[in-house]
Amino acid sequence: xxxxxxxxxxxxxxxxxxxxSTAERGGGAPRRGPFGALREKRKQAAWGYLFVAPAIxxxxxxxxxxxxxxxxxxxxxxxxxxxEWNWRGFRNYTDLLGGSxxxxxxxxxxxxxxxxxxxxxxxxxxxxxxxxxxxxxQVKRFQGVLRSVYFVPYVTTGIAVYFAWNYxxxxxxxxxxxxxTVGLGSLQQPQGWLGNPDTAxxxxxxxxxxxxxxxAMLLYLTGLQSLDSSLLxxxxxxxxxxxxxxxxxxxxxxxxxxxxVLLLNVRDSLQGFQSFLxxxxxxxxxxxxxxxxxxxxxxxxxxxxxxxxxxxxxxxxLFLAALVVAFINQRVMRRMG
Amino acid sequence: xxxxxxxxxxxxxAAAEKFTAETGTKVNIQAVTPDDAFLTKVQAAARTNDLPxxxxxxxxxxxxxxxxxxxxxxxxxxxxxxxxxxYLPQVLTDGTVTPDVYKASLTEGSKTQGVQLxxxxxxxxxxxxxxxxxxxxxxAAKAGVxxxxxxxxxxxxxxxxxxxxxxxxxxxxxxxxxxxxxxxWLMQPMAFGMLGKQKFEALFGPDTAQGWSSPNGQxxxxxxxxxxxxxxxxxxxxxxxxxDLAFAQGKASFDIGGTYTLAFLAENGYxxxxxxxxxxxxxxxxxxxxxxxxxxxxxxxxxTRTSDKKDEAxxxxxxxxxxDVAADFGKQALDVPPNDLDKKQSEALGPVxxxxxxxxxxxxxxxxxxxxxxxxxxxxxxxxxAVLAQFTPLKSRSAESTGTQMSSMLKSYWAEQNK
Numbered sequence: 088x089x090x091x092x093x094x095x096x097x098x099x100x101x102x103x104x105x106x107x108s109t110a111e112r113g114g115g116a117p118r119r120g121p122f123g124a125l126r127e128k129r130k131q132a133a134w135g136y137l138f139v140a141p142a143i144x145x146x147x148x149x150x151x152x153x154x155x156x157x158x159x160x161x162x163x164x165x166x167x168x169x170x171e172w173n174w175r176g177f178r179n180y181t182d183l184l185g186g187s188x189x190x191x192x193x194x195x196x197x198x199x200x201x202x203x204x205x206x207x208x209x210x211x212x213x214x215x216x217x218x219x220x221x222x223x224x225q226v227k228r229f230q231g232v233l234r235s236v237y238f239v240p241y242v243t244t245g246i247a248v249y250f251a252w253n254y255x256x257x258x259x260x261x262x263x264x265x266x267x268t269v270g271l272g273s274l275q276q277p278q279g280w281l282g283n284p285d286t287a288x289x290x291x292x293x294x295x296x297x298x299x300x301x302x303a304m305l306l307y308l309t310g311l312q313s314l315d316s317s318l319l320x321x322x323x324x325x326x327x328x329x330x331x332x333x334x335x336x337x338x339x340x341x342x343x344x345x346x347x348v349l350l351l352n353v354r355d356s357l358q359g360f361q362s363f364l365x366x367x368x369x370x371x372x373x374x375x376x377x378x379x380x381x382x383x384x385x386x387x388x389x390x391x392x393x394x395x396x397x398x399x400x401x402x403x404x405l406f407l408a409a410l411v412v413a414f415i416n417q418r419v420m421r422r423m424g
Numbered sequence: 425x426x427x428x429x430x431x432x433x434x435x436x437x438a439a440a441e442k443f444t445a446e447t448g449t450k451v452n453i454q455a456v457t458p459d460d461a462f463l464t465k466v467q468a469a470a471r472t473n474d475l476p477x478x479x480x481x482x483x484x485x486x487x488x489x490x491x492x493x494x495x496x497x498x499x500x501x502x503x504x505x506x507x508x509x510x511y512l513p514q515v516l517t518d519g520t521v522t523p524d525v526y527k528a529s530l531t532e533g534s535k536t537q538g539v540q541l542x543x544x545x546x547x548x549x550x551x552x553x554x555x556x557x558x559x560x561x562x563x564a565a566k567a568g569v570x571x572x573x574x575x576x577x578x579x580x581x582x583x584x585x586x587x588x589x590x591x592x593x594x595x596x597x598x599x600x601x602x603x604x605x606x607x608x609w610l611m612q613p614m615a616f617g618m619l620g621k622q623k624f625e626a627l628f629g630p631d632t633a634q635g636w637s638s639p640n641g642q643x644x645x646x647x648x649x650x651x652x653x654x655x656x657x658x659x660x661x662x663x664x665x666x667x668d669l670a671f672a673q674g675k676a677s678f679d680i681g682g683t684y685t686l687a688f689l690a691e692n693g694y695x696x697x698x699x700x701x702x703x704x705x706x707x708x709x710x711x712x713x714x715x716x717x718x719x720x721x722x723x724x725x726x727x728t729r730t731s732d733k734k735d736e737a738x739x740x741x742x743x744x745x746x747x748d749v750a751a752d753f754g755k756q757a758l759d760v761p762p763n764d765l766d767k768k769q770s771e772a773l774g775p776v777x778x779x780x781x782x783x784x785x786x787x788x789x790x791x792x793x794x795x796x797x798x799x800x801x802x803x804x805x806x807x808x809x810a811v812l813a814q815f816t817p818l819k820s821r822s823a824e825s826t827g828t829q830m831s832s833m834l835k836s837y838w839a840e841q842n843k
Contacts, residue, residue, distance in 0.1 A: 166535055167467040168493035173532075188836035193807070258657035279658035284818055368601045371660040372814040387460055391489040391535040392804075 220307035241301035483721035491545030492538030518721035519546035546724030548762035552683030555613035572702035599664035603809030617706020716785025720794025
């Protein structure tokens with residue numbers, strides 16, 4: 088080890104001692120003219136471009152091409168099989184936004200449901216994840232085990248889990264059984280929690296929150312563990328109790344994390360549809376149809392109808408909505424801060 | 425060859441072995457399931473010129489859409505009278521571009537855009553019909569139901585008796601999560617029998633005065649509503665396979681499906697001897713008492729245009745259409761072949777398939793679920809079925825409001841078609 092350091096030092100010293108400065112080198116080595124420097128610069132730039140080329144090519148194919156392709160498709164009618172697209176101008180957009188008596192009611196209902204999800208899931212996630220992180224941060228023993236347990240929903244979330252939830256929420260599933268066992272039989276849902284249009288969307292929101300809490304909790308926990316303890320101590324010296332110091336010191340300091348949690352969940356709520364596809368397919372009736380699911384249905388579940396363009400247009404409208412929501416969210420958080 | 429029916433794979437492989445022994449040509453069978461994965465795979469393969477030589481397709485659906493998009497060979501010159509003579513008369517034109525299909529293809533947004541009158545894009549592989557009720561025979565017998573209900577009233581009575589005998593699992597199920605099922609498999613056959621062909625078709629016509637809000641429409645909806653107390657709890661959250669599975673697992677005592685449901689039930693361990701099947705019956709004062717169901721091609725065989733083995737592919741299609749091969753295929757796949765089989769071959773299919781065949785009829789007084797020319801070409805049964813599901817099993821709409829909404833949707837489909 089020491090020898091290694093010594094060698095490095097010696098080499099460095101040797102280089103420092105032995106390498107003549109540019110001025111000193113002037114007589115021996117051929118002087119580089121302005122063209123030489125330019126050539127060197129270009130060579131360096133070429134190497135730079137060569138190194139970033141794979142990433143640029145990947146982005147050009149997977150990013151730019153698909154974005155341009157998808158955007159163009161939103162102005163066309165196509166079913167994925169026809170040799171050519173039928174151009175429709177803005178009619179896909181106008182049909183979705185009130186122009187078509189077939190599609191407008193579907194989009195309207197899905198938009199209202201999506202709005203509920205977009206509001207409820209991020210808020211409930213914060214409301215559950217932050218207290219959970221606070222509790223976990225206070226626990227002195229088994230913190231690692233508990234953290235793993237609370238993180239289980241995240242690592243297991245997937246199609247299998249959504250199927251498992253389906254079984255749990257069935258008329259004779261675990262939830263109804265539990266309610267009956269603890270004497271709350273009147274709260275049972277005879278048609279299952281996803282079979283009743285009045286409870287289906289709320290149930291889906293609970294499942295989504297269950298999936299979202301682990302990451303949010305971990306983010307909060309990281310924030311709590313990196314808090315400067317002197318701030319809390321100062322608050323305690325000033326007479327603040329646990330509740331006071333949590334609400335007036337800790338919570339404001341967690342604002343950047345809250346913004347991230349809210350933004351991530353708003354995005355997921357707007358665009359996510361897998362759980363809805365697997366668990367309810369938008370039903371019963373249209374009580375759990377959301378915009379992401381309708382986009383997927385128009386694209387892939389329309390039995391070869393030429394609605395890929397409509398799906399693309401709905402996707403772009405969702406993108407715009409996500410931008411607007413993110414913008415409003417940031418402004419609100421800034422004002423609150 | 426690609427198929428989207430897992431239950432057909434073993435039977436197709438057995439036929440392929442015989443075909444290889446006879447001709448020396450090998451056939452590789454690959455299943456791509458479920459249906460939407462099959463369509464996506466065909467879509468992707470079509471764009472990369474990677475389609476197989478032969479596809480099993482939904483007849484009068486995918487075949488015409490793929491054909492219109494230029495993916496399939498036009499078989500009209502290859503399928504001659506001798507070939508067609510093997511089939512049931514009801515399915516002879518299935519897979520072809522009839523004047524109705526051609527007219528519908530001209531509507532903007534039609535999925536069959538590009539087809540030409542007289543083209544043929546598939547030959548039938550399996551036939552059948554929707555609107556078949558599967559009843560748990562032993563439970564029904566214990567509840568005092570020993571013969572298949574012949575009228576809607578008897579059907580409701582059977583439901584009532586079995587549900588009383590088995591309060592937890594005596595009900596009826598259908599995959600309402602795909603809401604077109606209850607509409608097309610249960611209500612429509614009953615409505616056709618109740619009203620007769622003309623008045624039934626008028627329910628879907630452009631004249632709302634004869635639509636679902638009319639006295640006829642309301643009569644159908646109110647009669648259909650009689651099934652409401654007997655739905656299996658949570659049936660609205662079940663897809664087609666899930667509903668069939670619930671029946672196979674004993675969670676329901678009645679299952680509404682089609683002739684194709686039998687194979688799925690058997691695959692999932694249901695004992696076919698414990699089944700009684702019957703077509704959805706019309707009411708006793710129906711316009712068509714003793715309604716029969718007209719079979720139509722459920723799946724067909726198509727040759728892709730990019731195939732460089734067209735002659736071999738045609739020989740394979742011809743081979744599968746032979747009576748003896750079709751009978752063996754039907755027996756193994758538990759599906760009804762399209763052939764006009766003689767008595768001996770027909771009996772070899774087994775008692776359940778035989779009873780379903782017995783319900784087959786023809787002519788204008790039999791209900792043909794495959795005939796849809798009376799509906800607007802952009803009609804979406806899933807969306808109309810979703811409204812019906814709100815009526816029953818969800819009970820969130822009245823018959824009046826359901827009729828109004830269904831009529832309004834049909835009006836908009838006709839308006840879009842006539843734009």
